Amino acid sequence: MRVPDDLVAPLPSGLTPWPRDLCERYVERGYWDGRTLGRLLRDLTAAHGRRLALVAGEQRLTYRQLDQRADRMAAGLADLGIRAGDRVLVQLPNTGAFPPLLFALARIGAIAVLTLPAHRLTEIGHLARLSGAVAYVIADQVAGFDYRELADQVTAQAPELRHVLVDGDPGPYTALASVDAEPREFAEPDPADIALLLVSGGTTGVPKLIPRTHNDYGYNARASAEVCELDRDTVYLACLPIAHNFALACPGMLGTLAVGGTVVLSPSPAPDDAFPLIEAEGVTHTALVPPLIPLWIETTAWDQTDLSTLEVLQAGGSKLSAQLARQIPGALGCRVQQVFGMAEGLLNYTRGEDDDEIVATTQGRPMCPDDDLRVVDADGADVAPGEVGELLVRGPYTLRGYYRAPEVNATAFTPDGYYTTGDLVRALPSGHLVVEGRVKDTIDRNGESVSGEEIESHLHAHPLIDRCAAVGVSDGAEGQLICVAMRPPAGAPAPELADVRAFLLERGVAAFKLPDLLVVVDELPLTAIGKIDKRALAAAVAPASTA
Structure with missing residues (x-):
């Protein structure tokens, strides 16, 4: 396996490599095994060929069938002219089209740019231009939204896009189902180079890759599968978006397949979708974000669906x-596992051997012995x-x-290669972390993770908004609401919340970033140096969230 030279500058592919000494250590210790994601599926098929790999609606695919479907799609993509190193935007819901596409792209060495179904023109247009994508894979319609119309707008902004592939009715574009050809061999990609591009949560406007x-x-x-004690009897329900790092590989779909288990795709995390699948497929593991957990607990009070096979609910x-962590075992009949991680890398998990107090009050400890952590003050000194x-x-x-973000990288990484996460934590003697908040402005x-700065940058273009600030306030459960405090121009009427939301939608902002509350103020609180004091503002507007 090729070990990159001792570089800090990006490779031609856009990857900033690890220094040579670290590469050699990671290979020697078995973290990096020199397999591509396409080769991984091939090896799993040899070991588990007849076992059930995937359940997606009416589709039920064995490992061998999934491998064969990936082979045929890889050949079809190559026939379209998609080559190793090409970037392909993927915006699909949790359907059976996603897994073979991901492996097919890996087979030919193309790079999947994994976006979320909720993204709209602002995000997709930016990601298309940033990545230089040559193809865009979408569903036809989901929940009344027509992605083909979005594709019309994106292709107008991204001239490098040559293909739009549609899972379903293609309209003026190409049906993904037609991307099919007799399998053939492709040169193996370099396992040390980019396999896929994930989308950052975004703390300063549009997302990074x-x-x-x-x-x-x-x-x-x-490693996630090992820490989470998955095995060939695991049945993992992916009800969060499968293109999200959490549902994809923490341990998610890829971790479950890595041990010979079965992945079940749910169209959504709503109990109406997820509960019947847990009962029908004998689901043992799944993952949710904390704001969804109270809904699951409330539903069990009247819903009689059998959830007895569920062993572990991951929360991250x-x-x-x-308080909520302590409710889960009694309400859902399963163990809770806290997960604190990031698409940028580091993952922390509570373990099966952790006592109840550790599980309830911490966000886990690092997955890998070579996760090198520091906790520092504002001056960069260890606390x-x-x-x-x-x-x-x-x-x-x-x-x-x-x-492709040199200006961001200059501040997001220390000279000796540490990623500055922006998370405020304290470390216990056991190595477990307790998350205390964020350094940067996110909701x-x-x-x-929604950038308050991004919302503000759009709203400053609104004719009835003079100054504004977006902050997060408690929703009374486990999450936050987006509250915009604004001051209209002198003598002008204040806009209504519905008008502000419509204005943002017209500018191509994703629906999950739309404000839930609008508060009109005479002045915004300022810090001693004249910046908007968002902590004071959040405290001042918090009563509006419970009104």
Whole structure:
């Protein structure tokens, strides 16, 4: 396996590599095994060919059938002219089209750019241009939204896009089902180079792209499966978006397949969709963001669906309160596992051997012995043990640089390669972390990280908004609502919330970023240096969230 030179500059693919000495250590210690994601499925098929790999609606695919479908799709993509190194935007819901497409792209060495179904023109247009994608894969319609119309807008902004592939009715584009040809061999991609690009949560406007290599992402999935004690009897329900790092590889779909288990795709995490699948397929593991958990608990009070096979509910994406963590075993009849991680790499899990108090009150401890963590103050100095500070990390599955983002990388990474997460944590003597908040301005809405700055940048273009600030306020459960405090121009009427939401939608902002509350103020509170004091503002507007 090729070990990159001792570089910090990105490779031609856009990857910022690890230094040579670390690469050699990660190979020697078995973290990086030199397999591509396409080769991983091939090896799993040899070991588990007849076992059930995937359930998606009416589709039930064995490992061999999934492997064959990926082979045929890879050949079809190549016939379209998609080559190794090409970037392909993927925006699919949880359907049977996603897994074979992901493996097919890996087979030919093309790079999947995994976007979320909720993204709209602002995000997709930016990601298309940033990645230089040559193809865009979408569903036809989901919940009344026509992705083909979105594709019309995206292709007008991204001239490098040559193909739009549609799962369903293609309209003016190409049906994904027609991307099919006799299998053939392709040159194996370099496992040390980029396998896929994940989308960052975004703290300063439009999202960044996170390069994950075959080596590091394969380890991410395999090690997660080991820590989470998955085996060939595991039945994992993916009810969060499958393109999200949590549902994809923590341990998610890839981790479940890595041990010979079965992946069940749910169209949504709503109990109406998820509960029947848990009963019908004997689901043992699943993952939710904390704001969804109270709904599941409330539903069990009247719903008689048999959830007795469920062994573990993972909670991550935002902090799970100790109070809610303690309710889960009694209400859902399963163990709760806290997960604190990031698409950029580092993953922390509570373990099966952890006592109830650790599980309820911490967000887990690092997955890998070579996860190298520091907790620092505002000046970059290590804080005293147990004190709160910003978490810095480097390791065998944590990126060394964002994709094509040199200005961001200059501040997001220390000179010695630590990623500055922006998370405020304190570390216990056991190594477990307790998350205390964020350094940067983000709002955790239903498990998605929303940039307050992005919302503000759009709203400053509104003719009836003079100044504004977006903050997160408690929704009374486990998440946050997006509250916009605004001041209209002198003598002008204030806009209504519905008008503000419509204005943002017209500008191509994703629906999950729309404000839930609008508060009109005479003045916005300021800090001593004249910046908007968002902490004071959040405290002042919090009563509006419960009114």
